[in-house]
Amino acid sequence: MDGYNFAYLDEQTKRMIRRAILKAVAIPGHQVPFGSREMPLPYGWGTGGIQVTASILGAGDTLKVIDQGADDTTNAVSIRRFFARTAGVRTTTRTTEASVIQTRHRVPETRLREDQIIVYQVPQPEPLSRLEPSRVETRNMHALADYGLMHVKLYEDIARYGQVSISYDYPVMVNDRYLMAPSPIPAFDNPKLDRMPALQLFGAGREKRIYAVPPYTSVRSLDFTDHPFRATRAPHSCALCGATDSYLDEVVMDDRGRRMFVCSDTDHCTSRREVGHAGPESLPEAAE
Amino acid sequence: MTSDAPTLLSARGLSLAFGPITALRSVDADLWPGEVLAIVGESGSGKTTLLNVLSGRLPPDAGQVWFRRQDNRLADVHAMRAPELRALHRSEWGFVHQDPRQNLRMNVSAGGNVGERLMAQGARCYDDIRAEASSWLSMVEIDPGRIDDLPRTFSGGMLQRLQIARTLVTHPSLVFMDEPTGGLDVSVQARLLDLIRKLVARLRIAVVLVTHDIAVARLLADRIMVMQSGNVVEAGLTDQVLDDPHHPYTQLLVSSVLTA
Numbered sequence: 111m112d113g114y115n116f117a118y119l120d121e122q123t124k125r126m127i128r129r130a131i132l133k134a135v136a137i138p139g140h141q142v143p144f145g146s147r148e149m150p151l152p153y154g155w156g157t158g159g160i161q162v163t164a165s166i167l168g169a170g171d172t173l174k175v176i177d178q179g180a181d182d183t184t185n186a187v188s189i190r191r192f193f194a195r196t197a198g199v200r201t202t203t204r205t206t207e208a209s210v211i212q213t214r215h216r217v218p219e220t221r222l223r224e225d226q227i228i229v230y231q232v233p234q235p236e237p238l239s240r241l242e243p244s245r246v247e248t249r250n251m252h253a254l255a256d257y258g259l260m261h262v263k264l265y266e267d268i269a270r271y272g273q274v275s276i277s278y279d280y281p282v283m284v285n286d287r288y289l290m291a292p293s294p295i296p297a298f299d300n301p302k303l304d305r306m307p308a309l310q311l312f313g314a315g316r317e318k319r320i321y322a323v324p325p326y327t328s329v330r331s332l333d334f335t336d337h338p339f340r341a342t343r344a345p346h347s348c349a350l351c352g353a354t355d356s357y358l359d360e361v362v363m364d365d366r367g368r369r370m371f372v373c374s375d376t377d378h379c380t381s382r383r384e385v386g387h388a389g390p391e392s393l394p395e396a397a398e
Numbered sequence: 399m400t401s402d403a404p405t406l407l408s409a410r411g412l413s414l415a416f417g418p419i420t421a422l423r424s425v426d427a428d429l430w431p432g433e434v435l436a437i438v439g440e441s442g443s444g445k446t447t448l449l450n451v452l453s454g455r456l457p458p459d460a461g462q463v464w465f466r467r468q469d470n471r472l473a474d475v476h477a478m479r480a481p482e483l484r485a486l487h488r489s490e491w492g493f494v495h496q497d498p499r500q501n502l503r504m505n506v507s508a509g510g511n512v513g514e515r516l517m518a519q520g521a522r523c524y525d526d527i528r529a530e531a532s533s534w535l536s537m538v539e540i541d542p543g544r545i546d547d548l549p550r551t552f553s554g555g556m557l558q559r560l561q562i563a564r565t566l567v568t569h570p571s572l573v574f575m576d577e578p579t580g581g582l583d584v585s586v587q588a589r590l591l592d593l594i595r596k597l598v599a600r601l602r603i604a605v606v607l608v609t610h611d612i613a614v615a616r617l618l619a620d621r622i623m624v625m626q627s628g629n630v631v632e633a634g635l636t637d638q639v640l641d642d643p644h645h646p647y648t649q650l651l652v653s654s655v656l657t658a
Contacts, residue, residue, distance in 0.1 A: 262506055265527065
């Protein structure tokens with residue numbers, strides 16, 4: 111920890127970010143601008159999330175970092191080690207043991223508790239960005255709750271493909287007021303955001319925005335009454351733990367078309383195997 | 399029109415100057431439900447400025463605009479808060495631009511364009527929205543089979559008709575039109591005018607129509623206001639004003655129309 115302030119950022123910066131977080135919590139789903147700092151990792155690797163985590167981390171916290179659900183990918187390992195070195199906090203891969211979880215593109219399968227905080231890394235905080243190029247205009251639309259345009263996008267999808275074709279970063283209404291981008295989590299995870307007991311913070315470093323969903327806040331995925339929102343997953347069971355209700359990754363096994371589906375949440379998969387659940391691919395190992 | 403019936407839109411003493419240029423000089427206007435009011439005059443006479451002030455898009459230096467809401471409440475248009483004004487613009491009001499591309503979303507299908515105002519008002523049933531869009535397309539004489547086509551595959555006249563469908567879908571009580579037939583060739587113009595006249599009469603929509611084309615005003619308008627450099631120089635029933643113009647400028651305007 112020598113040569114660094116606790117958790118890398120200086121105290122003044124952390125105070126500035128905490129003020130933005132407080133404002134974001136007070137207005138659920140509203141994007142609060144903040145003075146995003148240069149971080150020792152490239153944009154798109156979680157500069158927003160890492161700044162939010164740095165500002166809320168205390169010496170007694172236990173940190174878990176996941177990337178696409180996995181604890182063992184480069185991004186997750188690097189950020190976990192970064193905070194172990196600069197803040198000296200305990201780190202874990204267990205969802206239940208963590209007090210702060212920084213995540214990229216997934217929400218853990220395990221239901222989060224009131225004493226946990228989840229920090230999302232957000233590439234594009236503006237849900238209307240692809241529909242309306244002007245930020246002045248999108249700010250107006252948020253201020254006036256003028257969200258007809260987002261429904262036009264859903265309408266176009268149904269007219270063209272017969273269903274809403276958004277599979278990740280599926281737009282949600284927070285507290286029946288603000289339209290929010292839930293970060294590129296799969297639409298499968300959207301229902302987990304609704305009335306979640308844990309505090310949810312969203313940090314976008316490049317776009318310099320922080321927003322939040324306080325505990326037990328309603329988060330509704332946009333839909334039509336005759337085309338209701340449906341959380342979709344690959345219609346398989348996990349090859350390692352046999353789970354039929356978790357979000358699955360497709361893994362290509364060789365160049366002859368062999369592939370398997372495994373839980374994207376590695377902690378969920380490991381915990382299930384530890385208590386004896388098994389899938390078709392894990393059987394030979396279990397026999398050894 | 400009897401003048402003791404309640405007006406839909408009233409303006410009193412509207413004045414506006416852009417620096418040294420006076421765009422409006424103490425203009426009064428009244429519009430009754432279901433009536434078409436044409437504002438005519440040459441370029442730069444303040445027609446479009448007046449339209450923008452009446453529709454709340456441009457605040458005047460002095461004067462007031464009152465609008466009677468559907469619940470019979472009188473609303474001061476320029477004292478309204480922005481969310482309320484925008485809600486008014488997408489429900490009880492409509493705006494038809496000269497260039498339909500200003501109003502339409504060119505990368506969204508015809509059905510999506512017509513449905514947007516419905517969805518902005520909270521319509522959340524896909525089939526209903528689609529049925530409504532399809533019926534409006536046939537109402538403006540566009541083949542409902544083209545509901546999923548992008549506007550850029552449409553001709554100029556079709557675009558203008560699509561814009562009208564998109565505007566009228568929420569059954570507004572008042573529509574502002576800025577040169578709705580400008581830039582179209584004569585036969586398309588005639589068809590469009592016919593369509594507007596039919597729809598306006600059938601749905602009892604009040605229209606404030608800005609045009610420099612006396613013939614358009616004669617065909618559509620019940621009453622007419624003639625403007626010259628920010629002043630209303632003559633106002634009255636269309637036939638009266640055009641057949642027996644009193645003001646020298648109106649006389650000039652009427653006599654300068656080419657007859658084929």
